[in-house]
Amino acid sequence: MDLQALKTQEHKRRVKIGFMWAFFCAILWGIWYIPGTVVWVLNPFDAMYSEIAATSGDGISLVVTAVLITAFNALTVILALMVWNGVLGKFGEMKRTLKEFHPCSKWFFLAAIFGGPMAILGSFIAMGFVGGAFAAVAALMYPVIGSILASKWYGEKITRRAYTGIAFIIAGGFTIFGGGVLTELGTGNISWIGYLGGLMAAAGWGIEGAIAGKGLDISEPDVSLTIRFIAENIIWWIIIIPLLAIVGFPMFKYAILAFEPLTLLTLIFAGITFGFCYVAWYKSFPLIGVGRGQGIGNLYGLFAVIFIFLFFGDMPAWTILLGGALCLVGSSIMFSESTEELESLRGD
């Protein structure tokens, strides 16, 4: 084979693998909704929710309970990532990267702040004060923010074609959750804090991606993501949970009660899906760019609907099929882009 053909083949392969990781992310994110949903009805979280709701109201109770669930989720994510890094033999590199706090790890601590408390908490606030469908739609906007930041900030090349693909996937997401949003907004008297939550979710994940893209320039994705979750654990367990406990919420009482077999098992499966989804997301960024990685990652909306149908038997409405079709159009627009464009992801 001649040189030129081999070069093209190498590019194609790199891009294909980038898309493969983004896809893994979307599938795992979608299936995360199964353990992520059922854990709420299990002890001690159901008891915690009712106790706080009785004194502080439903909205606040949902957010506070969500903090504890998210903190446990971050803990089981670390377990899953230890397995991941162990299989890939990356512990040595992890130590080396952690030591370089200023140039590398700093970025992942920042990414953790935006992706963790800002995005996840924002998403739960949107859910608690407006509704689940609204929270999902708001979160779908994150690739817009992520890709704009990545192109402004370090000149990531985002072609018109990639933008078109991202737009289709977002439109698809809107169609999937849109009906629910209208009903939720139709009930009236929604407090502004719910909309703020939605904005926090979209901005948080978008900013996280752009920051991660910068840190990933000079460190390995598997290692970087683990550091990001170590940081997230510190934020939840050392800062936010003690703060909530001081304010008077029964955080530690219920944290200890969470050591129950079925609850732990569910949390562990939530950790595997969340951790592996995130590591796949980070692996895709250096190969296809933050904009495309996030755009394809957004297919999680479609996969969530499919898995919820398979395991919970919730029949999807026709709008979901239409939205799913839009998502597929969007992603095939991105796949079919000529790989020549992707030789280098950054502008000249």
Added chain:
Amino acid sequence: MVQTEAAMEAYNAYWINSPLPAASTLYMVLILIIAILALWQARTFVSKF
């Protein structure tokens, strides 16, 4: 703490309408399969370059 009856009832109610048998176990099996697939890809894809 063990699960209360009410919690188990709510938990079981999630899976009851699933078209798949033993959905509450099957989802864990599916996650394990996808996770192992991802790990296997992560171990092998670099050899193509």
Added chain:
Amino acid sequence: MANLRPIKFRILELCNEEGGKWNYEIVPQIQEEYGLKGNFQRDSINFDIIELASGGLLQDVEVKVDEDGIYKKGFLLHKYNITEFGQIRASDACLLNI
């Protein structure tokens, strides 16, 4: 040996040479320095180089087909040089000798 920095840092240092450096020179040198054995580790280091190039920190200065199997037979061999952008990012990372 005691103060090894992350692998991508070391790759950038090695590619800061006049005229660039071949991937089949970089990979074994890093394997040796960091004590990383086996084909998977070899390919991982090579993939780090590819990620750096994809991110625009390194650029190809020469490419040839590995006809004789000096690295991996039938695959491409790349000679890389650090880009201006790569130099800026490296100095952000306190790689002093760049």
